[in-house]
Amino acid sequence: MRSVAVVGFAQSPQVRRTTGTTNGVEMLVPLIGEVFGGLGITKHDIGFWCSGSSDYLAGRAFSFVSAVDATGPVPPINESHVEVDAAWALYEAWIKIQTGEVDTALIYGFGKSSAGDLRRTLALQMDPYTVAPLWPDSVGVAGLQAQLGIDQGKWNEQDMAEVAVRCRRDAETNPFAQVTGSKDADALLAEPYLAQPLRRHDCAPITDGAAVIVLAAEGRARSLAERPAWISGIAHAIDSAHLGTRDLTTSPSAVAAAQRADIDGVEVAELYTPFTHQELILRAELGLGDDVRITPSGGALAGNPMFAGGLVRIGEAARQISAGTAGRVLAHATGGPALQQNLICVMEGR
Amino acid sequence: MTAVQPLSAPIELSFDYTRSTGPTLGRFLTGLARRQIRGVRAADGRVIVPPLEYDPDTHAALTDFVDVADRGEVVSWSWAPEPLPGQPLDRPFAWVLVKLDGADTSLLHALDVPAPDDMHTGMRVQARWAEAPVGHIRDIVCFEPESGAARAPAPEPDAAAEDVTMVTTPIAMKVLHTASIQETLYLQGLKQGRLVGQRCPQCRKVYIPPRGACPVDGVPTEEEVELPDRGVVTTFCIVNVPFLGQKIPIPYVAAYVLLDGADIAFLHLILDCAAEDVRMGLRVEAVWKPSEEWEYGLQNITHFRPTGEPDAPYDSFKEHL
C-alpha cells in the first residue's frame, strides 16, 4: 500500500440555516480557496476530485452537477461523486491514489438540511415496500434503538445525557460548532422529552455545512504539510437494512471496519454519532476505553452537516495529528438508519 | 455593497410511485389484503416478517412461506408526540418493533396508545386492520393493545381477488429552493425588464445568468454588465413534440440565444416567424410581456423574434457552439 495522508482540511461554520443554494457552491468556494491557500497549491495540483452529497437533501435530481462549478473544472478534471457522506468519497479517492494513477486528491461534501424536513426525508432510506410508506422519521427510528439498549440495561438516560454534556462542553472551544453549553447531566435530564426516550440533547441539530479535505501520497505529502496525518488503515462495511432482523444495540459493520483498519492504540476517536446512545454503542463495540479521548470536536451532536459530517470527523481527527496533540487517531463516519453503514479511518503521525 | 437577500421559493415534489412487488413481497401483500400476515422461513429456520426476498446468509431466493399471528409483543418503542405528514396516525402514537406470534424477527409499525405512560416493552399488541384492505403495508392501520374482547372475524377472502403485484406509494415533500446572490440580482433585473449579467473577475467573460462560481475559475462573478435584449441564434431545434403544460402550438423553435456582449447563450423560444425560416446566425430580439406581468424570471420575455438584420456570419459565433 502507498502511504497516503490528510494534508489539508477546511470546514464551514455549522449553522442552522444558510442563505445559499442547495448546490453548496457558496459554502464550497471559500473552503476550496482556504485549503489551497494553506497548502500553497492550485487546482492544477489536484489529480483526482471526489464529492459526496444527496439529491433528496437538495430536492432535485443531479444536484451535485452545479457543485462541480465550485472547483473551476476547466480544463476538465478527473472526478467522481458518491451519493453517500463524503467520507466515502475520501475512501474512493484513497483507492484512486492506491492505484498509482494520481498522487493528490481533493474531497468535498456538502448538505443544506435546512431546505427540507430532514427527519422526514430520511424515512425514504427505509425499505420502500413495507417500511417507508409509514414514514418512520429518523428520530423515531433512533428512539427504537435507544429504548432497546435501555431495556437491556446496556445504557440509561443518565449515560446518554453524560455524552451530550461532554460534547457540548468540548464544542465550546470549536469555533465551527452550532450547539455548545455547559449544563450538567441533571440539568439536561430535567428537560422534557423530544420523543421519548430521546430528549433534545440526545439528537444532533439540523445543520447546513460543508467540508473539504486534501489527500496526498508519500513524496507529495511531506512537501505540503509539516505533520501529515498518515492513513494507516481505512475500511467500511454495511449491516442489514431490516431493523427487525438486526440487533440494534450492536454494530457488526463498525466492528468489521475497525478490524480491517486496525484501531489498536488510538488515543483519540472522532465518532460520527448523531444520537447520544450511538456513541455508547460504538465505544462498547470498538472497545474504546477511558484512555481514548472521544470526539474532542463535540461531534455531530454539536453540528451535523449531512453528507459532510463524516468528512468533518476525518478532518478533525487529522487535526489532532497535525497539531501534535495525538500520535494515533481514529475517525468514524456513518450512513443509513440506526448506524447501518460505517467507515473507520485510522491516522497517525510519523 | 448592500446586502442582497436571496430569493427563495418552495419546490413541491409529489408523485405516486408504482412499485412492482415481485413474487415474494407480492405474496406478503396479497396476504395483507386478506388480513393475513405471512413470513418466510430462512435457511437457519428463523421466520422473517415481513418476508425477505433472499436469505440473509445463503442469498438464495426464499419461498417457504409461513403464516404468523396478527398479534404479538413489543420489542422496542419510541414516542411520536407530533406526527409528521404521511405517518400512520394523526395524533400522538408510539413507533414499535413488534414480534408477532410465530415470527422470529420484528416488524416496524405504529401503536395507538394515548400517552407514553401506557407503553412498556413486552406489552401485547394486535393489528388494527383497515376496513377495506388492498394489499399494502397500510392495510395494517396500526397496532393497538391486545384486548380480551373477541374481534370481528376476518371477512372471507375474495376468491376472485387477484394476487397483488403492484403497490402505489405516494411521496410528497417540500424543499425550499434558494437562488444564489448572483442569480437574485439577475432576477431582480428581469423584474424591471432589464437583462443583467456579470463578468468573472478572472477570465473576464460575461455570464447571464451570472454564477455563484464561474465554471472556469471557481470564483463568483461580480461586476454587473447590463446587456441588450437582442442577439443571435447560435443553434436550435424545431420541436414537434407536444409537452405537458406546453401552451405553444407545434412546431416551434427552441434556440440558444447569445445576447450581444454576452459570452454564453441560453435556451429560449423563437416565434413570430415560420419554424423553417429560423437559421443559425439569425438576429433576434426579445418580445417582453406587458410590464405589469413582470415577475422574477426569464419568462418575462415570452420569446425572441427575428430583427430583420442580416444574419451574423458563422465565424462570429462558432466559438459558442
Add this chain to the structure above:
Amino acid sequence: MSKERAAVLGTGQTHYRAKRQDVSMAGLLREAIDRAMADANVDWPDIDAVVVGKAPDFFEGVMMPELSLADAIGAVGKPLLRVHTAGSVGGSTGVVASSLVQAGVHERVLAVAWEKQSESNAMWALSIPVPFNMPVGAGAGGYFAPHVRSYIRRAGAPSHVGAIVAAKDRRNAAKNPYAHLQQPDMTMEKVQESQMLWDPIRYDETCPSSDGACAVVIGSERAAAAVERPAWIHATAMRTEPTTYAGRDQVNPQAGRDCAAALWKQAGITNPLEEIDAAEIYVPFSWFEPMWLENLGFMPEGDGWKLTEAGETEIGGKLPINCSGGVLSSNPIGASGMIRFAEAAMQVMGRAGEHQVDGARKAVGHAYGGGSQFFSMWVVGAEKP
C-alpha cells in the same frame, strides 16, 4: 508504483423492457447479479465488496436505495459503495470497481448498475420545475438536438447519417436477446419516415426508456487465473467539465477528448481505429455515433460521419460500434454505461453470442452523462496488459 492487474471475470444482464413489472427492485438487480456470478463462476463468499451505480434517486423514489437493497445484493458485512455521476454512472461504477482491485485492496468485486424507470416517470423526475427557471419544455431531445444541428453544420454531414446509425443499431439489437427494442427489419428508409420530434432528430433516432440492470465481477490476476478467457482491463479513465461555460465546445467536448487521450495513452494505443476491434459507445441519439467517433479520436474532427456512412461501423466493418444494439435499443439510464462496459468485455471474452465480432481482441466501453460533461471509459483486451 504500478497497479495490480484486474480483469472482468463475468458479466450479467437483465432483459430490458419498458416496464419490468414481474420483479421488485431487488429482483431486478439479482437477475443481473446472478447471471454475472454464474458467468464468472464465483459464489457469494468469493465477493469482497459491492459497488452500486444508479442515476437520480428520484427515478425510484428511494433515497440511497442501495441501503435497503444491501441484504438482497449480498453486501451485508462487506463494503458497499454507491456511485452517482449522472448518465455516465454505469461506466464510473465499473471504473471504481476496477480501482478497488487495481489498488490491491480486494480480490473480487461485484459491480451492479441499474434503473427501474417504471417506478415513476423519468420525464417527471427530470423536469420538476425549479423556481425562477423558465422551462423551454423541450426535454432531453430538445437539449441535445441543437448540438446535433451544430455538428451537422460543422462537419458538413449529409442528413441521412443519423438514420444509418439508428437502423444499424436496431438490427444489431435483434441479435441480442436482452435488448429492449427488437426490430430486425429496420432500414434507413424506415427511420427517415419516422416522425421528426426535435428537428434534426427523428423518433427512430432516439433511445427507449427501459427498466434493467447490468452486473460485472472484476477480479485480480490471481482470481482471473480461474477463468478461461477473462477480459483484462487495459485502461480506465474519467473526466468532468462544467455543464456550460463561455467558449465550451458542446459538440466535441474537451472532457471527452481529454478522457480518450488519457485512455489510449494508458492502454498503449497510438492508433485507436486500427487497434480497437469493437466499440460500445453511449449513443442515446443516433447522431452521437459520428460525434463520439471524432471526440474519441477514432476519426479526425469533421470526418466521423464518413466512417458511419461507409458502413464501417457495422458488425464486420472496420470498427463495429454497438453490436449489442446500444443505448438506442435499451436505455435503463443508470445501467446503460455499465452495459457498454460489459458488452465490450463480452466481445474480448468471446461471449457476445450472435453479435460477436470475429476475433475481437481489444474493445472499448464508453459512457457519458449530464450535458455531455461526465465521461467514463475503459479498454479491455483478451491479452494481459
